Amino acid sequence: MKADDAISALAALANEHRLVVFRLLVQAGPEGRAAGAIAEMLDMPASSLSFHLAHLTRAGLIVQRRESRSLIYSADFVAMNGLVGFLTENCCGGASCAPATQSAQKKRKAS
């Protein structure tokens, strides 16, 4: 992941509504959720949600597919892991440090 991609992803997540949408989709898994279902769950105007979904999509954090009249959104788990790896990369100069950070790095290299 390049720095510009990370900035786009972080900016996309740095918003109350988009963060809750993204986490909802992370927890939904590959199955995803229709835009309308998300709007209803989060009690959000359709146009506002559409704006935020587009933002997350542009940042590469979620993907869209059509199923009949509905557009289904789901988290891009590869992108999510890439972002996490970018943030924790070479933590503490590569020396052993916090357990979570250390293994996040190992995983990133392994993938």
Add this chain to the structure above:
Amino acid sequence: MKADDAISALAALANEHRLVVFRLLVQAGPEGRAAGAIAEMLDMPASSLSFHLAHLTRAGLIVQRRESRSLIYSADFVAMNGLVGFLTENCCGGASCAPATQSAQKKRKAS
């Protein structure tokens, strides 16, 4: 970590300069770096850097300590891991999914 804290942290990281500063401090480890040293490394006006360091500090991602005339900044690794855990929390409904995400979650719960 609460959603508001995550939003503050993400907004703080969603900037070209702050992201590079944070990653520099992550890689520097607990030892940290003086503000002046960072400004020189990144060729950034002192006032601009100060603005960004204050932003990262307010977001809880870095901490400050004084050493003589210098202010030393270092990454807050607990906060960093908390943010990663918040993003990947309950990924795919808790079912086994991408390896990195799965173990990021295990680690978060273990810490």
Add this chain to the structure above:
DNA sequence: TCTATATTTCGATGATACTGGAAATATCGA
């Protein structure tokens, strides 16, 4: 106390982002 060093605060300007109703677009079923 005086001077040099290190860093922050101030301030004005320019740029970018969020909101949500209304209208437009796309798809489906009959």
Add this chain to the structure above:
DNA sequence: TCGATATTTCCAGTATCATCGAAATATAGA
């Protein structure tokens, strides 16, 4: 083809953020 459903695009008003030189503050050493 027509009406209903699902979602997006448009728009304008408001608010928030980034920049960086100059001035202010804090610390150290002589």
